Amino acid sequence: MADVWITIAALIVTSMMIRASGPLLVGGREIPPRFSGVIDLLGPALLTALIVNETLGGDGSIELNASIAGVAAAGAVLLHKRSAVLGAIVVSAVVTALVRALT
Amino acid sequence: MPVAAAGMALAISFGVLAQPVMGSVAPIVMSAFVFAGSAQFGSLAVIAAGGGPLAAITAGILLNSRYVPMGVALGPSLSGGPLKRMIKAQAMVDFSWAAAMRGGGRFDQRFMIGATLPMYVSWVLGTAIGVLSGDLIGDPERLGLDAIFPAFFLALLLGGEAPGSRGWIPAAILAGAIALVLIPLTPPGVPVIAACLAALVGLRPKAMPPPSEPEPEPEAIGG
DSSP states (O other): OHHHHHHHHHHHHHHHHHHHHHHHHHTTOOOOHHHHHHHHHHHHHHHHHHHHHHHHBOSSSBOOOTHHHHHHHHHHHHHHOTTOHHHHHHHHHHHHHHHHHHO | OHHHHHHHHHHHHHHHHHHHHHTTHHHHHHHHHTOOHHHHHHHHHHHHTTOOHHHHHHHHHHHHTTHHHHHHHHGGGOOSOHHHHHHHGGGOOHHHHHHTBOSTTOBOHHHHHHHHHHHHHHHHHHHHHHHHHGGGTOOGGGGTGGGHHHHHHHHHHHHSSGGGSTTHHHHHHHHHHHHHHHTTTSOTTHHHHHHGGGGGGGOOOSOOOOTTSOOOOOOOOOO
């Protein structure tokens, strides 16, 4: 049990430090124009990596699972209508649950 | 807000999974003060598999490390002194950070904090529900809830500010490829932070001579 609390205490401190570090590193400075394109692309890069990681990433291996079908279905909804966020989320859960139940 | 509901579902599953490993109080404390889904699930998995605290802490730090580049991007958009900015940065979670992007390297700080607050409440509340209800709920994956966050990130990717930025498709494809290649090769957390490097395709050339002016003198390079 002590191990659990040591882990939690360390993660509380490090999480706060990690979140604070970015703004501390750049201070109040403006990002040079050269880099503003990089900042804009950080969003798409991070989001895609999270999608791949959460859909395919098992414990250190690529895992084919039902959520792939769910996320693909959400993608189809979004390509049809980009603003259909809620619809896409509901479809992803329903399709994933269905595929999981059938396989 | 659908995302707060999805967050709560995820938090409930964290509570259900953590209770047998950590007891009833620790998961709630963790959600209230660590407030980072991937780091919490990652370190829980290490402990549940019999790993020591050092391995669990390392996993959590790796999974949180993406907040460094995210914070660098966010930094100039935060107002106030250094302390105030560091406190505001604590409201950084994936979805509110991405949803607060306004293009041109700017973020809407009020929007980000406003989007995080309901998420925080549902995260802590959901963990408590999960801890207390345990077996009643069963496996959240049966309901397909694990697909909700990637689906939401996809909605942000396709419908947010991203399609407005030049070169977002090559950056996204490169990032996805980096993550895909590294998932089997590296510890969890590394693929996502390494994929952030894909954003460097947006770097503009150092010398951009305006077309109307004569070419600038080439920089003196030794040798």
